[in-house]
Amino acid sequence: MARKSEDYVVGVDLGGTKILAGIVARDGKILARVKAKTEVEAGYRRIISTLAASVNRAVTESKIPRAHIRAVGVGVPGPVDPETGVVKVAPNLRWKNVPVKKLLEKSLALPVLVENDVNAGTVGEHRFGAGVGVKNLVGIFVGTGIGGGLIINGSLYHGFSKAAGEVGHMIIDVNGPRCGCGNKGCLEALASRSAIVRKLAAAVRKGSKTALTAIVSDKNMRQVGSSVIADAFLGGDKLTVKVVKRAARYCGIGVASILNLLNPEMVVLGGGVVQAFGSEYVRLVANAARKRTFDVTFRGVRIVPALLGDDAVLLGAASLAREKYERRE
Ligand SMILES: [Zn+2]
Numbered sequence: 001m002a003r004k005s006e007d008y009v010v011g012v013d014l015g016g017t018k019i020l021a022g023i024v025a026r027d028g029k030i031l032a033r034v035k036a037k038t039e040v041e042a043g044y045r046r047i048i049s050t051l052a053a054s055v056n057r058a059v060t061e062s063k064i065p066r067a068h069i070r071a072v073g074v075g076v077p078g079p080v081d082p083e084t085g086v087v088k089v090a091p092n093l094r095w096k097n098v099p100v101k102k103l104l105e106k107s108l109a110l111p112v113l114v115e116n117d118v119n120a121g122t123v124g125e126h127r128f129g130a131g132v133g134v135k136n137l138v139g140i141f142v143g144t145g146i147g148g149g150l151i152i153n154g155s156l157y158h159g160f161s162k163a164a165g166e167v168g169h170m171i172i173d174v175n176g177p178r179c180g181c182g183n184k185g186c187l188e189a190l191a192s193r194s195a196i197v198r199k200l201a202a203a204v205r206k207g208s209k210t211a212l213t214a215i216v217s218d219k220n221m222r223q224v225g226s227s228v229i230a231d232a233f234l235g236g237d238k239l240t241v242k243v244v245k246r247a248a249r250y251c252g253i254g255v256a257s258i259l260n261l262l263n264p265e266m267v268v269l270g271g272g273v274v275q276a277f278g279s280e281y282v283r284l285v286a287n288a289a290r291k292r293t294f295d296v297t298f299r300g301v302r303i304v305p306a307l308l309g310d311d312a313v314l315l316g317a318a319s320l321a322r323e324k325y326e327r328r329e
Contacts, residue, residue, distance in 0.1 A: 007026070010059070012074040021054040032058045078090030085112060101114050118149050121270065122150070124308050136263075138268070141274075230276035271306075285303060
């Protein structure tokens with residue numbers, strides 16, 4: 001029994017540009033961290049073999065005996081069947097129906113759990129971050145796109161077709177801009193970083209004065225990172241403040257619908273945009289949500305920033321793997 005507390009799991013965040021692997025202790029402490037490049041052009045077999053090599057390297061660097069490694073959890077950017085571990089589609093990786101669990105289990109000789117990255121990130125925040133001890137929680141991650149995860153009665157909620165949590169595609173404005181999914185006015189089309197940048201670029205083209213034009217030309221406006229926009233926002237640049245406030249208001253409208261529907265006790269806001277704009281952004285979202293909810297669905301609800309940053313997915317995937325493979329004893 002004493003041995004059990006020493007058992008470790010590996011968490012992996014497989015992204016479109018990098019792979020992050022870490023050995024995770026029971027208390028969420030990350031013992032060794034390995035980073036590798038995701039070579040999307042090289043195809044899925046190469047990505048899987050880089051991932052396996054990163055896991056092995058992390059195990060070696062942690063100096064934990066391999067016999068103490070219980071399982072591996074992987075967060076991937078796309079919908080997954082958590083039973084089979086098949087990634088149905090992952091546009092960032094150019095994947096379709098890749099049997100990640102099967103391939104990795106063969107290569108690593110360890111049990112592998114595969115989960116959607118935003119779901120894993122939400123679990124990470126719930127087990128080790130902003131949502132520790134909370135029973136019902138919704139995670140919303142605002143970056144290039146917008147994703148979400150639902151924790152209901154302490155467990156990740158997958159839904160009928162394992163596709164729950166697509167908060168980025170809740171329709172906020174039926175006459176709004178076209179979304180990547182084909183619909184109009186999704187939250188993602190109105191409040192993601194891409195949406196903010198699109199709005200800023202359009203204003204600059206129309207001749208609006210902004211601090212950002214000094215930094216970037218109209219041409220490379222689309223490549224502007226969250227931190228550059230955040231600097232302009234926090235520095236009080238009028239156009240940027242207006243555009244970001246508008247995006248935050250849309251996010252708050254989405255949060256209001258979530259609160260009215262699910263009445264969770266906490267909403268965790270994470271992702272690059274939230275990280276860059278900080279507590280001011282969270283306050284704007286909460287204000288917009290408060291105006292559109294029933295007193296009873298808003299009162300006492302905590303709308304808070306995520307705490308784990310880039311480690312959320314890795315920690316959540318590790319947690320899910322631990323929970324699944326411990327139960328089998
Ligand atoms: Zn959409």
